Amino acid sequence: MKNYEEVVGIDVSKKTIDVKCHLAGKHHVFSNEYKGYLSMFKWVRKTTKGVQLFYCFENTGNYSLKLASYLTLKEVPYVEESPITIKRSSGLVREKSDKIDASMIARYAWLYREELEPSKLKDIAFQEMGRLLGLRDQLVRNRAGLIGTFKETQQLLKSSSKYVGCVLLKRSTDYLAKQIKAIEARLQELILENESYSKNFSLLQSMKGIGFVLACQLIYHTQIFSRFKTWRQFSSYCGLAPYEYSSGTSIHRRKKCHYLGDRKMKSLLSMASISAIQHDQELRLYYKSKVAEGKPKMIALNNVRNKLLARAFDVVKRGTPYVLLKQYAA
Structure with missing residues (x-):
C-alpha cells in the first residue's frame, strides 16, 4: 500500500465502528451498517481534505464482513489484517478500549504501509464454504458432548431405554447427525459447481489419509x-x-x-x-x-x-x- 498519504484505522464491533485518522489525529464512532458507512466516508473526506488514503481493520468474522463488502462495492482500497498480528506489533499496551484499538490499527497500517497488500473480498461460494465448515465443527462438538452424556446416563440406569432423558438424548444425537450430513451434501454441491474447487478436491483425495473434511478445509x-x-x-x-x-x-x-x-x-x-x-x-x-x-x-x-x-x-x-x-x- 505505497504512495498513500493517510491511513484510517477502524475497530469493528457488533453495532459500532470506531474510526481513527492516523496523521490527522481525529476519532469518531459510527454505526456498523450502511448509513454508518456513508457518514464515515463524509467525515473522513472532511477530516483528511481529500488526500489519498486506505482503510485498515481487523478480521472479526461476520462483524467485519459487512464493512469489507461495502468497501469492495465502492472500490475503496482496504487491508483486512489478523488481530494477533496487530496486537503483537503494538508493544506493551496497558489500557483497552475501542478508541485505543482504532489508534493501534491506524498506527500499525501506517508503519507497515509499504509491506501491506490490499485485501480482496472472497467470492460468495467461498464465504458459504467457510460458514458451513464452521457450523459443521460446532455441530460435531455438540453431538460428541451429547453422546458422552448419553453413555454416562446409560451406566447409571439399569433400563435406560425407558428413561425419557436417554430417549431425548438419542433423538438429539440422531438429529444432529442428519444435519451434519446435510451440511456435507451442500459442501459437495459447492465443490462440484466450481471447476477449480472440484479439480483440487479430486487431487487431494487421491492421497491416502486425506478425506472429505480435510480436503475441504485445505481448500478453504x-x-x-x-x-x-x-x-x-x-x-x-x-x-x-x-x-x-x-x-x-x-x-x-x-x-x-x-x-x-x-x-x-x-x-x-x-x-x-x-x-x-x-x-x-x-x-x-x-x-x-x-x-x-x-x-x-x-x-x-x-x-x-x-x-x-x-x-x-x-x-x-x-x-x-x-x-x-x-x-x-x-
Missing part, C-alpha cells in the same frame, strides 16, 4: 492454494514447523513447534497422518524409519504431517493425482 484455509506460496509457509500457519530456540552459549534447546497456529487444522492433520500411516506403505516405512532413528513418536508423527502437506501442495501444483510408487516397485 489455503484459498484454493493461492494464499501460501509453499507448503512450509502453510505448515508454519498450522503450527507444525519446528523453530530454533537458542541464546548465547548457555541456552540451546531442541527445536519445537510454536504454540501459535491453527489448532483445528493441526488436529485434522494429526488424524490424517495416523490414517495415512496405516494405509500408505511409503508413509508407514517413513514413520518407522524416523522412530528407528531415535526420534520420539510425536516428532515422527509431525514429520508425517509435514510430508502430507508437501504432497498436497505438490499434487495441486502439478495438476496430477498422487501415485504410490511402491506398488510399482519390482
Whole structure:
C-alpha cells in the first residue's frame, strides 16, 4: 500500500465502528451498517481534505464482513489484517478500549504501509464454504458432548431405554447427525459447481489419509492454494514447523513447534497422518524409519504431517493425482 498519504484505522464491533485518522489525529464512532458507512466516508473526506488514503481493520468474522463488502462495492482500497498480528506489533499496551484499538490499527497500517497488500473480498461460494465448515465443527462438538452424556446416563440406569432423558438424548444425537450430513451434501454441491474447487478436491483425495473434511478445509484455509506460496509457509500457519530456540552459549534447546497456529487444522492433520500411516506403505516405512532413528513418536508423527502437506501442495501444483510408487516397485 505505497504512495498513500493517510491511513484510517477502524475497530469493528457488533453495532459500532470506531474510526481513527492516523496523521490527522481525529476519532469518531459510527454505526456498523450502511448509513454508518456513508457518514464515515463524509467525515473522513472532511477530516483528511481529500488526500489519498486506505482503510485498515481487523478480521472479526461476520462483524467485519459487512464493512469489507461495502468497501469492495465502492472500490475503496482496504487491508483486512489478523488481530494477533496487530496486537503483537503494538508493544506493551496497558489500557483497552475501542478508541485505543482504532489508534493501534491506524498506527500499525501506517508503519507497515509499504509491506501491506490490499485485501480482496472472497467470492460468495467461498464465504458459504467457510460458514458451513464452521457450523459443521460446532455441530460435531455438540453431538460428541451429547453422546458422552448419553453413555454416562446409560451406566447409571439399569433400563435406560425407558428413561425419557436417554430417549431425548438419542433423538438429539440422531438429529444432529442428519444435519451434519446435510451440511456435507451442500459442501459437495459447492465443490462440484466450481471447476477449480472440484479439480483440487479430486487431487487431494487421491492421497491416502486425506478425506472429505480435510480436503475441504485445505481448500478453504489455503484459498484454493493461492494464499501460501509453499507448503512450509502453510505448515508454519498450522503450527507444525519446528523453530530454533537458542541464546548465547548457555541456552540451546531442541527445536519445537510454536504454540501459535491453527489448532483445528493441526488436529485434522494429526488424524490424517495416523490414517495415512496405516494405509500408505511409503508413509508407514517413513514413520518407522524416523522412530528407528531415535526420534520420539510425536516428532515422527509431525514429520508425517509435514510430508502430507508437501504432497498436497505438490499434487495441486502439478495438476496430477498422487501415485504410490511402491506398488510399482519390482
